[in-house]
Amino acid sequence: MNAFDQEKTQIDDVDRSMYEQKGTMAPKFEVASGLTPEIIETISREKNDPDWMREFRLKSLETYKNTPLPSWGPSLDGLDIDNIVTYVRPDSNMEASWDDVPDEIKDTFEKLGIPEAERTSLAGVGAQYDSEVVYHNVREEVAAQGVVYTDMESALTGEYADLVKKHFMKLIPPTDHKFAALHGAVWSGGSFVYVPAGVKLDIPLQSYFRLNAKGAGQFEHTLIIVEKDAYLHFIEGCSAPKYNVANLHAGAVELYVAEGARLRYSTIENWSKNMYNLNTKRAVVEKGGAIEWVSGSFGSHTGCLYPMSILKGDDARMEFTGITFAGNGQELDTGAKVAHVGANTSSRISTKSISKDGGSSTFRSSVTVAPGAHGSKASVSCESLMLDSESRADTLPAMDIRNDDADIGHEAKIGRISEQAIFYLMSRGLSEDDAKAMIVSGFAEPISKELPLEYAVEMNNLIRLEMKGSIG
Amino acid sequence: MKTSLQNINALPMRTWRWLGVNDTVIEAEVPAIAPLANLPNPTLPTGIAPLASLPAQFNTIATGMGAAAKNFVLEHKNAGAALHAAAQNGSDTPIIYAYNLNANTPAVVDNTEILAEENSQIVVVQIVTSTDDAPVFHAGLTRIVAKAGASVKVVQLQMLNNDATHFNNVGVWADERANVELVQIELGSKRALAGCHSVLAGYKAHMDISTAYFGSGQRSQDFNYVTQHIAPATTSEMQAAGALFDDSEKIYRGTIDFVKGAARAVGHEQENVLLFSKNARCRSVPLILCGEENVEGQHAATIGKVDEAKMFYLNSRGLNEEEAKRIMVEAQFAPLLAKVPLEDLREEIAAYLAERMQAL
Numbered sequence: 001m002n003a004f005d006q007e008k009t010q011i012d013d014v015d016r017s018m019y020e021q022k023g024t025m026a027p028k029f030e031v032a033s034g035l036t037p038e039i040i041e042t043i044s045r046e047k048n049d050p051d052w053m054r055e056f057r058l059k060s061l062e063t064y065k066n067t068p069l070p071s072w073g074p075s076l077d078g079l080d081i082d083n084i085v086t087y088v089r090p091d092s093n094m095e096a097s098w099d100d101v102p103d104e105i106k107d108t109f110e111k112l113g114i115p116e117a118e119r120t121s122l123a124g125v126g127a128q129y130d131s132e133v134v135y136h137n138v139r140e141e142v143a144a145q146g147v148v149y150t151d152m153e154s155a156l157t158g159e160y161a162d163l164v165k166k167h168f169m170k171l172i173p174p175t176d177h178k179f180a181a182l183h184g185a186v187w188s189g190g191s192f193v194y195v196p197a198g199v200k201l202d203i204p205l206q207s208y209f210r211l212n213a214k215g216a217g218q219f220e221h222t223l224i225i226v227e228k229d230a231y232l233h234f235i236e237g238c239s240a241p242k243y244n245v246a247n248l249h250a251g252a253v254e255l256y257v258a259e260g261a262r263l264r265y266s267t268i269e270n271w272s273k274n275m276y277n278l279n280t281k282r283a284v285v286e287k288g289g290a291i292e293w294v295s296g297s298f299g300s301h302t303g304c305l306y307p308m309s310i311l312k313g314d315d316a317r318m319e320f321t322g323i324t325f326a327g328n329g330q331e332l333d334t335g336a337k338v339a340h341v342g343a344n345t346s347s348r349i350s351t352k353s354i355s356k357d358g359g360s361s362t363f364r365s366s367v368t369v370a371p372g373a374h375g376s377k378a379s380v381s382c383e384s385l386m387l388d389s390e391s392r393a394d395t396l397p398a399m400d401i402r403n404d405d406a407d408i409g410h411e412a413k414i415g416r417i418s419e420q421a422i423f424y425l426m427s428r429g430l431s432e433d434d435a436k437a438m439i440v441s442g443f444a445e446p447i448s449k450e451l452p453l454e455y456a457v458e459m460n461n462l463i464r465l466e467m468k469g470s471i472g
Numbered sequence: 473m474k475t476s477l478q479n480i481n482a483l484p485m486r487t488w489r490w491l492g493v494n495d496t497v498i499e500a501e502v503p504a505i506a507p508l509a510n511l512p513n514p515t516l517p518t519g520i521a522p523l524a525s526l527p528a529q530f531n532t533i534a535t536g537m538g539a540a541a542k543n544f545v546l547e548h549k550n551a552g553a554a555l556h557a558a559a560q561n562g563s564d565t566p567i568i569y570a571y572n573l574n575a576n577t578p579a580v581v582d583n584t585e586i587l588a589e590e591n592s593q594i595v596v597v598q599i600v601t602s603t604d605d606a607p608v609f610h611a612g613l614t615r616i617v618a619k620a621g622a623s624v625k626v627v628q629l630q631m632l633n634n635d636a637t638h639f640n641n642v643g644v645w646a647d648e649r650a651n652v653e654l655v656q657i658e659l660g661s662k663r664a665l666a667g668c669h670s671v672l673a674g675y676k677a678h679m680d681i682s683t684a685y686f687g688s689g690q691r692s693q694d695f696n697y698v699t700q701h702i703a704p705a706t707t708s709e710m711q712a713a714g715a716l717f718d719d720s721e722k723i724y725r726g727t728i729d730f731v732k733g734a735a736r737a738v739g740h741e742q743e744n745v746l747l748f749s750k751n752a753r754c755r756s757v758p759l760i761l762c763g764e765e766n767v768e769g770q771h772a773a774t775i776g777k778v779d780e781a782k783m784f785y786l787n788s789r790g791l792n793e794e795e796a797k798r799i800m801v802e803a804q805f806a807p808l809l810a811k812v813p814l815e816d817l818r819e820e821i822a823a824y825l826a827e828r829m830q831a832l
Contacts, residue, residue: 071489
């Protein structure tokens with residue numbers, strides 16, 4: 001019991017050393033902080049944008065300026081866009097071999113375990129450092145099937161330029177909300193994936209986003225097209241070292257799932273706790289297709305993330321499995337949105353949230369069923385766990401049903417760890433902290449079992465780390 | 473009088489604007505609010521008397537529909553009652569206030585205050601009906617203070633015509649072991665709104681809210697309930713049963729708010745909606761807000777059409793579709809209607825429902 005007792009001494013913050021390494025290498029280029037047409041022009045020039053993209057950026061900037069901040073959700077008072085550097089180009093080109101990536105950047109990704117994972121369990125990897133992708137590679141046998149996995153900049157000017165132009169910010173137009181407009185103006189980096197009809201990738205692709213620069217923003221754009229009857233599992237990871245000034249992440253993820261296709265999109269978000277994570281993700285699913293979201297939110301100071309699924313085709317399906325862990329100083333507002341448009345569409349949203357040490361988690365969702373979505377089924381289930389009374393857990397689901405031939409169920413629960421369960425585990429020799437950590441891991445199990453093994457392990461480690469920060 | 477009341481039925485925590493559920497407005501052409509000729513004057517049971525002077529506490533009570541709805545009633549009231557149940561006294565005999573609206577009495581604005589002293593008991597029934605098709609307007613404000621151990625039950629029954637605008641706005645303060653029950657049967661009106669904000673301020677205070685709503689034609693119904701658990705071991709129940717036909721629409725907002733310190737509080741919320749029309753619109757927003765670890769909160773909603781197997785069974789028993797639907801709707805409302813005191817009243821409601829079902 002001694003070892004456990006020692007471990008129980010209070011730890012103020014979790015051990016994030018593997019995420020905390022701050023790169024010291026000077027960037028090759030960065031713009032001044034703030035937002036002006038000149039800055040946008042500079043970014044556009046630096047990135048060799050086609051003309052339409054430069055105009056798109058400038059128009060988005062206008063939209064950004066004319067769009068008010070949301071009237072709901074967490075406070076964004078700590079975020080001053082005039083102090084955010086929107087574009088930081090690292091001193092590196094995009095490489096297809098880790099040996100060509102500058103040592104310091106490579107070292108960061110090594111510590112995060114990305115090249116290792118690539119060797120063992122991934123079909124391809126993209127790695128972004130600040131505003132630009134520094135590494136992109138896809139296994140030969142995957143490329144041979146016609147799968148395209150590249151950075152957005154290459155896609156924008158390469159042979160898929162028309163495809164990109166046709167889909168870019170069509171699902172998430174800059175007019176959607178203020179930070180979508182900001183994204184449209186300053187986006188940089190991200191991945192483009194194209195899976196041809198009938199191709200089923202049985203091992204996942206992963207993009208990892210690392211924001212190293214202090215006081216900067218990351219605005220990567222992910223565009224994935226999964227053609228008819230194809231299958232893809234895409235994993236997105238993100239982290240940043242902690243600074244004492246606000247950083248901003250306003251990425252956009254647009255997913256097009258064609259007829260009969262299936263896309264699984266998994267994220268373990270672990271931004272540092274000075275990050276404003278205002279990310280937008282949206283999928284449109286055609287007839288008989290399926291989108292599956294697995295979403296873990298652990299990091300960030302303030303987070304707003306509600307992946308949306310538009311079930312456009314008949315018989316389209318969506319599943320959302322999410323976990324949010326809000327610790328000290330964090331305000332995480334997460335959830336999901338689904339729009340049933342086609343007939344016989346079905347959706348299932350299932351989330352867990354944990355609040356601890358003054359952290360605040362909000363589950364927010366919307367389920368809309370359009371008049372034509374006959375025979376649709378939707379179920380929402382959200383469960384919150386409060387670990388102390390300094391924290392907050394709020395649940396804010398909404399349903400809008402415009403069709404009588406629908407079957408809608410909703411369930412929400414809030415509660416605490418049962419004292420009996422803790423007592424039992426302690427009687428079996430566990431410390432109170434370990435008992436609680438074990439119970440929380442059990443609470444999160446429905447999510448971890450949706451993840452590939454390595455990521456489930458990473459998630460459980462994150463939970464353990466967060467739990468150790470508790471006052472025993 | 474053109475009236476516009478803003479920020480009505482506001483959610484305690486806002487969400488996406490495009491859902492249109494954060495709050496609502498009441499835009500109404502209110503007929504002249506004249507003094508009423510025949511004010512109801514029920515005999516008060518033993519232990520209950522008119523309230524001599526209003527304690528200042530009533531001014532601080534929050535209401536479910538918000539300040540604009542409350543102030544409108546205070547400014548324009550032409551009816552109502554102030555009741556006082558004496559400590560260790562009172563009665564479960566319902567005190568009935570019935571208002572009949574028509575072309576001659578097109579506007580009733582009633583303000584009701586109920587002060588239930590320690591361990592007292594009081595039951596109040598408020599009924600609004602209409603006898604013709606004239607455009608009528610009813611606005612109600614009911615504020616309740618239930619002292620330790622008091623038991624208060626308020627039943628509000630609304631069966632106005634198709635051209636009515638109506639709202640019932642309620643605020644509750646409950647002290648230790650007080651038990652407050654609110655039953656809102658909202659069946660009529662073109663536009664009907666109701667709300668209740670309750671504060672469970674004393675140890676083991678209990679709040680029970682039941683809502684039945686029936687939408688047909690172009691009706692729009694809008695509800696907002698907030699139950700705030702402040703004291704330890706407080707408990708609350710929120711139940712709603714609804715049926716929507718034709719082009720009707722409704723928004724139901726129900727919030728259980730566990731404030732830090734409300735240890736061992738328990739709150740449940742359940743809404744069941746039957747949809748009978750592809751043009752009806754049903755919005756539900758069930759919130760749980762929580763700042764206390766040691767609580768148990770739960771909400772659930774089921775929204776959908778009538779179970780086909782049940783319909784088939786009823787048809788196989790020789791009932792046509794209309795009759796089968798009527799039985800389903802009656803079954804939907806039965807548990808809530810059982811909370812209405814007085815057999816006569818329950819029969820009146822059943823008759824009204826049958827008539828409305830007939831008109832579909």
